[in-house]
Amino acid sequence: MCAAPTDDRDARHVSLASFGEDATSRLRAAHVLIIGVGGTGCAAAAALAAAGAGTLTLVDFDRVDASNLARQPLYTPADIGRDKVAVAATRLATQHPGISIKPRAERLAGEALQAAVHAADVALDCSDNFASRFALNKACVDTGTALVSGSALRWEGQVAVFGPDYANAPCYRCMYSDHDEALDDCQGAGVLGPIPATIGTLMATEAIKRVTGTGTPARLSLYDGSTGEWRQLGVSKNGDCPVCAAR
């Protein structure tokens, strides 16, 4: 059961200018879909659970591996071999017993992915490959659902917010194309532990802003942890985008 938004847990949100009781209530009623509970997903889920997002659906078919532990703090050595979403759901329920957490240990695609996206107020892309990212983006465009995209590798990360007005604004596919390929993955190129957490926490902020109607969505933000540099870029709608151009 959700406690009243004025309980002590929410005190700093209630007292926050431009947030207050109304946004706190909207956050309590929000449903956030998180695809991937790895480095970015762990941080996003932990921040959203702590903040009191009412329902979190966690999707990941992967199991905890020892190589995850340096950047995925929801997991401990005792969890190695267990489904990530099951472990994460247990930890997050301890963190905030008042929210609903729905773990799904599967790879969502097609109609199942579209249905999961449609049921959510916002989707967070915490996956680790372009194929999954393109599939989630298409489901978001098809259902008119906002997408918060985050990624991390080596010393760097990226965050961007798309939709839900895809008729007049770009989608993820406008930014990346089928030609794009990751230079490497976390296994091949490595990643510094806190970089995905930095990105995942920013994704949680963008998700909260989206579901509560507060703030302004971030532009495409690039982070280089090796120098501490941030760059923010505009993304234009691609008139030839195969996903959103006809919207």
Added chain:
Amino acid sequence: MKTINVRYFALFRERAGRDSETVETTADDALALFRQLTDRHGTDDPRGHCKVAINDVMADWDSPVADGDDVLLFPPVAGG
């Protein structure tokens, strides 16, 4: 001849060995400019493994470059 400010982000900073440089070029678009920088990147086709922004807006490789433009090269990132 145009003067372009080229900025290298993250992985491309490491590869170029510098944060930025000012380039005198006759390149008409971003792809031609990149190819003139080939020696610094060790590759002759950036499409697929490098993204480009012009004056802080993401651009295509066939986007024109003009005198005084600020061109940013940064890597695609899909890891989670």
